[in-house]
Amino acid sequence: MRGQGPAFEEFVLASTPTLHRTAVLLTGDPHTARDLLQEALLKAWRSWGRVTGDRVAYVRTIVVREFLTQRRRRWHGERPTEELPEQADTRQGADLETSLTLADAVRALPPQQRAVVVLRYFHDLTEADTARTLGLAVGTVKSHHSRALAALRVSEHLDDVVAGGKGRLA
Structure with missing residues (x-):
């Protein structure tokens, strides 16, 4: 295990931003995403010597599967509040509003559809x-994809965006 240290460290430094964004999109919360990514990296580190091929895809698979597994577990820790502290964002106006409503709509999807x-x-x-990546049949992925798009089309989070002519879901 000692020989894998530098290679794994380089991988973590290079791929953490992409993997963290994936985890944030899945969880909807950057802090929960960090925890999810840490667990995935720990699992990857344990088997790093046996990993061949696309290592980012390997760890991304762990992130997604860990997310789906955690969603099934009961947890009685912190609860989200209705009021969030201010967050700095470089985007302005309609772009930020559209991004937030889309993120809300995606977060409202069931975990497998969101994944x-x-x-x-x-x-x-x-x-x-x-x-x-998900360990599912292609037909199941197609079903989840179709249902997710149908749910997004009728999502109350996106009503204003679509009605305002800012976008349309395919």
């Missing part, structure tokens, strides 16, 4: 790659 949307649109994975 499919994140993998298909954020990571631009094919249906087959998404199925492989």
Whole structure:
């Protein structure tokens, strides 16, 4: 295990931003995403010597599967509040509003549908790659994808965006 240290450290430094964004998209919370990523990296580190091929895809698979597993566990810790502290954001006006409403709509999806949307649109994975990452059949991924898009089309979070002519969901 000692020989994998520098290679793993380099991997973590290079891939953490991308993997963290994936975790944030899945969890909807940067702090929970950090915890999720830490657990995934710990699992990856344990088997790092056996990993071949695309290491980012390998760890991304761990992140997604860990997210889906954690969603099934009961947890009685912190509860989100209605009022959030101010957050600095460089985006302005309508772009920020559209981004927030889309994020709210995606967060409202069930976990598996959310995972499919994140993998298909954020990571631009094919249906087959998404199925492989989630450990599902391609037909199941297609069903989740179709249901997620249908839910997003009727989402109350996106009513103003679509009605205002700012966008349209395919």
